[in-house]
Amino acid sequence: MNISFTAVFKKVPEGYVGYVEELPGANTQGDTLDQTRENLKEAVELVLEANRQLSEESRNGDDDIIREPLLLDAA
Numbered sequence: 001m002n003i004s005f006t007a008v009f010k011k012v013p014e015g016y017v018g019y020v021e022e023l024p025g026a027n028t029q030g031d032t033l034d035q036t037r038e039n040l041k042e043a044v045e046l047v048l049e050a051n052r053q054l055s056e057e058s059r060n061g062d063d064d065i066i067r068e069p070l071l072l073d074a075a
Contacts, residue, residue: 003072007040009033023047 006021012029016036019027020043028043030036059065 005044007037009036020044 005023007018008021009016009018015029015031016033017027017029018036018040020040023044026040026044026047028036028039030039
């Protein structure tokens, strides 16, 4: 299963900037478009990991929850 996000890239004097429309906080920059693409993949992974950790911390031992994978069909 693949999940698809929309990556947006813009050429700037310093190289490129990139972000993911559907995931606030997932943004990056790079000298080349390829470097920016790779940096953006890493940024998405880091944002998802940080959000997961914040969620775990906010539960603070609450056992009355149900956690399960959410599978999305590729668009």
